[in-house]
Amino acid sequence: MTGERDSQSLDEPRDGPPPPESDGDWPELADADAYSLPAESVRTILRAINSRDVRTLGAELEQFHPADVADLIEQLGEGMRRDLLRLWGQEIDGEILSELDEAVRREVIAALPPEVLGEAVRDLDSDDIVDLVEDLPEEDRERILAALPRVLKTGVVQALSYPEYSAGRLMQREVVRAPEHWRVGDAIDALRAAEDQHLPEQFYHVILVDPKMHPVGYVTLSRILSSPRRTPLRDIVEPSFRTVPVDQYEGDVAYAFNQYHLITLPVVDAENRLVGAITIDDAMAVLDEENEEDILRLAGVDEESRISDRVIDTVKRRFPWLAVNLGTAILASVVIGLFDDALAQIVALAILMPIVASMGGNAGTQSLTVAVRAIATKDLTGANIWRVVSREAAAGLVNGVAFAVIMGVVATFWFSDPTLGLVIAAAMIVNLAVAALAGILIPVALDRAGVDPALASGTFVTTVTDVVGFVAFLGLGVLVLL
Numbered sequence: 001m002t003g004e005r006d007s008q009s010l011d012e013p014r015d016g017p018p019p020p021e022s023d024g025d026w027p028e029l030a031d032a033d034a035y036s037l038p039a040e041s042v043r044t045i046l047r048a049i050n051s052r053d054v055r056t057l058g059a060e061l062e063q064f065h066p067a068d069v070a071d072l073i074e075q076l077g078e079g080m081r082r083d084l085l086r087l088w089g090q091e092i093d094g095e096i097l098s099e100l101d102e103a104v105r106r107e108v109i110a111a112l113p114p115e116v117l118g119e120a121v122r123d124l125d126s127d128d129i130v131d132l133v134e135d136l137p138e139e140d141r142e143r144i145l146a147a148l149p150r151v152l153k154t155g156v157v158q159a160l161s162y163p164e165y166s167a168g169r170l171m172q173r174e175v176v177r178a179p180e181h182w183r184v185g186d187a188i189d190a191l192r193a194a195e196d197q198h199l200p201e202q203f204y205h206v207i208l209v210d211p212k213m214h215p216v217g218y219v220t221l222s223r224i225l226s227s228p229r230r231t232p233l234r235d236i237v238e239p240s241f242r243t244v245p246v247d248q249y250e251g252d253v254a255y256a257f258n259q260y261h262l263i264t265l266p267v268v269d270a271e272n273r274l275v276g277a278i279t280i281d282d283a284m285a286v287l288d289e290e291n292e293e294d295i296l297r298l299a300g301v302d303e304e305s306r307i308s309d310r311v312i313d314t315v316k317r318r319f320p321w322l323a324v325n326l327g328t329a330i331l332a333s334v335v336i337g338l339f340d341d342a343l344a345q346i347v348a349l350a351i352l353m354p355i356v357a358s359m360g361g362n363a364g365t366q367s368l369t370v371a372v373r374a375i376a377t378k379d380l381t382g383a384n385i386w387r388v389v390s391r392e393a394a395a396g397l398v399n400g401v402a403f404a405v406i407m408g409v410v411a412t413f414w415f416s417d418p419t420l421g422l423v424i425a426a427a428m429i430v431n432l433a434v435a436a437l438a439g440i441l442i443p444v445a446l447d448r449a450g451v452d453p454a455l456a457s458g459t460f461v462t463t464v465t466d467v468v469g470f471v472a473f474l475g476l477g478v479l480v481l482l
Contacts, residue, residue, distance in 0.1 A: 012386060041060055163247055169255060208233055361431060367437075371444065388440060396433040401429055408422060
């Protein structure tokens with residue numbers, strides 16, 4: 001089958017220019033050092049694509065991890081990517097597809113025939129297939145599901161029926177379980193007998209269940225292998241045992257893994273019956289995704305943004321938040337406009353004004369970042385909120401005094417005006433103290449209101465620090481200097 005496909009690929013007409021005579025004749029070859037794989041391997045792969053050398057192309061790609069191959073596919077230009085899929089698309093497996101960026105994955109899936117897609121994903125665990133297809137357009141999703149074996153398709157469809165971002169979407173249905181009355185020897189024999197069946201690709205525990213399929217504990221593989229065959233499994237269960245409802249939010253699931261140092265977490269339905277399990281690799285992937293989303297949201301960028309997005313999609317995602325920032329910037333400008341007479345008479349106020357605003361903005365961002373992280377990790381709760389607020393206010397006040405002294409001295413010698421130095425020193429104290437309070441209180445208030453603090457806090461904190469800084473500095477300037 002592979003040989004027949006290869007010969008067809010070699011005979012296909014190919015769009016674009018002929019293979020290059022040198023690296024400089026084809027930009028991708030000249031930029032081989034920019035890829036994540038070794039530069040020499042990249043050059044060999046790109047030359048094989050250009051010359052339609054399927055054998056060399058396959059030999060090179062098969063020696064690398066699926067994640068590295070996915071990186072290479074993402075970094076190729078669209079034309080070169082199409083050529084790669086035409087030549088080697090039949091050999092792409094599910095692990096490579098699951099590692100691809102979402103936009104590139106859609107492009108690859110659209111280019112592959114249904115039978116190739118089915119063959120590619122059938123060896124994946126059910127949770128990996130769900131992760132692969134859940135964000136695809138309905139048409140592409142149905143193409144993959146139609147190519148799956150009936151039993152596997154049924155499990156994936158059921159997982160997709162659970163709420164998005166729930167434990168049911170995250171879990172793998174392939175679970176290694178054993179009756180609670182079994183002994184170690186029974187478990188070992190059952191695992192050996194299951195050699196030709198579909199076990200999870202990775203598993204760390206055997207989950208014990210009662211006759212009604214209720215999980216009652218689990219045993220690590222290391223305890224099973226190191227215990228005598230006649231040892232009852234219930235005698236070597238882990239001392240702590242937790243389960244999670246199938247509709248539990250995945251962020252809470254990841255928190256449980258991190259908080260309690262879990263490796264496996266059984267998932268139960270409404271009747272407390274075992275329906276699946278979540279392993280640590282999937283939980284850590286959720287933590288990575290949430291951290292990435294928080295970073296993007298703090299910058300006002302949609303979490304779906306990717307470097308492979310089209311320009312129009314990037315503009316659509318960024319425009320609304322930039323419009324909000326424009327509105328807050330106009331508000332700060334209106335505040336400055338209230339003091340236009342003072343600025344016209346005392347030019348030094350206009351020169352020093354950005355310093356006050358910048359210091360306040362940075363101080364607020366520091367408190368904001370700490371607060372958003374503490375909320376995400378559940379370290380900031382109702383029990384310690386006021387202690388944290390007091391600490392942040394004190395830190396802001398101390399920093400304000402320290403930088404007030406520094407800036408007061410600088411302004412005094414810069415403009416030969418001690419009074420101006422006192423004005424900016426007082427404004428610095430006020431703004432840094434308020435910035436610290438705003439940085440902690442605004443995320444907390446947004447979280448209590450059900451709004452993601454990582455998404456909206458930055459704009460509000462910046463607005464508060466700008467307005468307070470301008471009012472404090474320019475207001476004191478009017479009162480003292482005019």
